[in-house]
Amino acid sequence: MSPAETGFVRQRPVPWLNPGLLAGTAVRVLLAYLFGGYLDKRELQAALPDRAYDHSAADELWFDYTADVGDGFDATYTIASLLARPELMLDDGRLLPRGDLLVLGGDQVYPTASNPAYEHRWKGPYRAALPDLAAVTPSLYALPGNHDWYDGLTAFLRLFAQGDTVGGWRTRQARSYFALELPHRWWLFAVDIQLSSYIDEPQLAYFGRVAERLTPTDRIILVPAQPSWVKTHDRPDAYDSVDYFIRTVIEPTGARVPLLLAGDMHHYARYTGPGPDGRGRQLLTxxxxxxxxxxxxxxxxxxxxxxxxxxxxxRSTPQRYERAAAYPSQQTSRRLGRRIFSRLPRRNPGFVWLLGLMQTLLMLAFVTSPDHLITPATVSGVVAVLVGTAVFTLVLGERTRKHMAAAVLHAVPHVALALGGAAAWSALPLSGLANPWATLLAFVVYGPVIGLADAWVVGAYLLVARYFDVNVNELYAGMGIEDHKSFLRFHLGRDGSLTVYPVAVERVAHRWRADPGGAPGSPWIVPEDPLHATLAEPPVLVDGPRGSTARNG
Known part of the structure; x- marks a missing residue:
C-alpha cells in the first residue's frame, strides 16, 4: 500500500548519533534544562475538563500498557499489531484477550514532537494495525514523556486531548494527566511530571478532587513518566515528586499503591518489596x-x-526493593553491548564522518607543528575534542563529578589517536606531496580510515563507561537494536485481583505485505513471517482478591 493509501510514510529508526541529530538533541536538552519552565502548559490545562474516566462497570477488565513507541516502523508496528489482535496467542499456547484500554506511558514520538512526526511514527502505524471498528472501540490514554514535551506539549494535546479516534482506538482524556476508575475499587493515576520537574498545582488539585472518592480499601496503580526509583543513585532527588504525590494525595485517604509503573527506560524490569504497609509493592518499568x-x-x-x-x-521512610526480573537478561545485555563496534558505524555513518573530519584536522595540526606540539592550532584542536566529549557525556547524560571525570578521560584516547595518526601519516610518502594535494589526500584517504578507528574508540569508551553507569543510554542508542520489545497486558479479575502478563517479543518483523482485502477491523499490513510473543517472566500477581491481606512479590 502506498503512503497515499495508508496516510503515512514508513520511517527508519532514528540514527541517534548522527551529527545533526546529536547536536539537536544536545540543544533541546540544554534548552529544556534552562527554559523548561517557560514551556510548561500544565497550568493552562486547569480550564479543561477535569473528570476521572469511569471504566468500572465490568466485573473483569483487560487493559494494556506500552511506552516509548514512536520510532522506526518495524519495531513500532510489531508492537502495535500485537496490541491490536482480538486475541494474542503466546508461544506457550496461552490466549490473552485484547485490552479494553490502552495506556501509553510516554515518548509517543521520536526524536521530537510535531504533527508530522506523530503522524508518520505513531498515529499512522497504529491506525493501520487497528483500523476503524464497527463495534466496540477500545479507549486510549497517553501520558507525555520528555520527547513529547520538547514542543511544549502542543502536538501532544492536539492528538490525544481532543476525543478523536486513532483507527479503532478512541482518545478520551482532556489533559496531559488523567485518573481512570477501574473495577473493584482499583484506580490508575497517570501523573505528568513535565521534564522531570515538579507537579503543578492544577494537577495536584485535580488528583486531590479524585482522591476525595478514595477509601481505605481502594488500590492505586501510579503511573509517572519515568522510573525514578532506579535513578536515585545519581540523582537522590529523582523520586521526590513521586514520594510527595503518594504522601500528600493518596496516603491521607488510606488507599494503597501496590504498583508503580513507568516507561522511559527501553526494557522490562521489576523490583519488589514489602512497601510502606508491608503488603507488597511492585516497581515496574x-x-x-x-x-x-x-x-x-x-x-x-x-x-x-x-x-x-x-x-x-x-519524606517517607525509605523502603528496600529487590530486582525480581529483567528483560533482556543482564547476561544477554552484556553480550549485545559488545556489538557496538559493528553496529555504531553501520547505524550512524554521519557520526563516523564527523569523527574522521575531526581527527584529520587534529592530525594536520600536529603534522604542521612537528617541533612544537603546543601551538594555537593544536591547542584549539584539543579543546574542540574536550568540548565534544563534554557535550557527549554531560549534556546528553548527567552532570555529576563522575560524569565530568568521564568527559576528560574520554578525550584522552581521541587525542592519543590523533598523535599516533600524525606519526603514521608523516611516515607515508603521501605526506610529502605539495599542497593542496597532501591536504586533499589526507581528507580523502586518511579521513575515512581514522573515522572508523575513532568510532571504535567511542565504542570502547561506551563499553567501559557503562560499568560506571555513564552514557549507558548512548551505548544502546548508538547500536539502535530494534529487537527485544515488550508490553504489558493486565487482567483485573472478577475477584478483584490484578495480574500482569509481561509480553516479550524477541525479534521484530522486518518484512511486511499489504492486506487491503482483510475483514473489517483487520490490519492493513501484516508480517510475512509469524510474530512470536512470549512472557518476559511468569504472570505477576500484583495484588490479590479484594480484602486479601496476603503479601505479593
Whole structure:
C-alpha cells in the first residue's frame, strides 16, 4: 500500500548519533534544562475538563500498557499489531484477550514532537494495525514523556486531548494527566511530571478532587513518566515528586499503591518489596514499545526509595526493593553491548564522518607543528575534542563529578589517536606531496580510515563507561537494536485481583505485505513471517482478591 493509501510514510529508526541529530538533541536538552519552565502548559490545562474516566462497570477488565513507541516502523508496528489482535496467542499456547484500554506511558514520538512526526511514527502505524471498528472501540490514554514535551506539549494535546479516534482506538482524556476508575475499587493515576520537574498545582488539585472518592480499601496503580526509583543513585532527588504525590494525595485517604509503573527506560524490569504497609509493592518499568533497546546490565540489584541521601525536608521512610526480573537478561545485555563496534558505524555513518573530519584536522595540526606540539592550532584542536566529549557525556547524560571525570578521560584516547595518526601519516610518502594535494589526500584517504578507528574508540569508551553507569543510554542508542520489545497486558479479575502478563517479543518483523482485502477491523499490513510473543517472566500477581491481606512479590 502506498503512503497515499495508508496516510503515512514508513520511517527508519532514528540514527541517534548522527551529527545533526546529536547536536539537536544536545540543544533541546540544554534548552529544556534552562527554559523548561517557560514551556510548561500544565497550568493552562486547569480550564479543561477535569473528570476521572469511569471504566468500572465490568466485573473483569483487560487493559494494556506500552511506552516509548514512536520510532522506526518495524519495531513500532510489531508492537502495535500485537496490541491490536482480538486475541494474542503466546508461544506457550496461552490466549490473552485484547485490552479494553490502552495506556501509553510516554515518548509517543521520536526524536521530537510535531504533527508530522506523530503522524508518520505513531498515529499512522497504529491506525493501520487497528483500523476503524464497527463495534466496540477500545479507549486510549497517553501520558507525555520528555520527547513529547520538547514542543511544549502542543502536538501532544492536539492528538490525544481532543476525543478523536486513532483507527479503532478512541482518545478520551482532556489533559496531559488523567485518573481512570477501574473495577473493584482499583484506580490508575497517570501523573505528568513535565521534564522531570515538579507537579503543578492544577494537577495536584485535580488528583486531590479524585482522591476525595478514595477509601481505605481502594488500590492505586501510579503511573509517572519515568522510573525514578532506579535513578536515585545519581540523582537522590529523582523520586521526590513521586514520594510527595503518594504522601500528600493518596496516603491521607488510606488507599494503597501496590504498583508503580513507568516507561522511559527501553526494557522490562521489576523490583519488589514489602512497601510502606508491608503488603507488597511492585516497581515496574516497561519501555519496550518500539524505541531502541537499552540493556538491563547496569540496573542495581536493589533500590531504596525514597533514598536516604535526599535533602527533602519531609519524606517517607525509605523502603528496600529487590530486582525480581529483567528483560533482556543482564547476561544477554552484556553480550549485545559488545556489538557496538559493528553496529555504531553501520547505524550512524554521519557520526563516523564527523569523527574522521575531526581527527584529520587534529592530525594536520600536529603534522604542521612537528617541533612544537603546543601551538594555537593544536591547542584549539584539543579543546574542540574536550568540548565534544563534554557535550557527549554531560549534556546528553548527567552532570555529576563522575560524569565530568568521564568527559576528560574520554578525550584522552581521541587525542592519543590523533598523535599516533600524525606519526603514521608523516611516515607515508603521501605526506610529502605539495599542497593542496597532501591536504586533499589526507581528507580523502586518511579521513575515512581514522573515522572508523575513532568510532571504535567511542565504542570502547561506551563499553567501559557503562560499568560506571555513564552514557549507558548512548551505548544502546548508538547500536539502535530494534529487537527485544515488550508490553504489558493486565487482567483485573472478577475477584478483584490484578495480574500482569509481561509480553516479550524477541525479534521484530522486518518484512511486511499489504492486506487491503482483510475483514473489517483487520490490519492493513501484516508480517510475512509469524510474530512470536512470549512472557518476559511468569504472570505477576500484583495484588490479590479484594480484602486479601496476603503479601505479593
Amino acid at each position: 516497561c519501555g519496550g514499545g518500539g524505541a531502541y533497546l537499552v540493556g538491563t546490565d547496569h540496573l542495581p540489584d536493589a533500590v531504596a526509595v525514597p533514598p536516604e541521601e535526599t535533602i527533602t525536608r519531609r
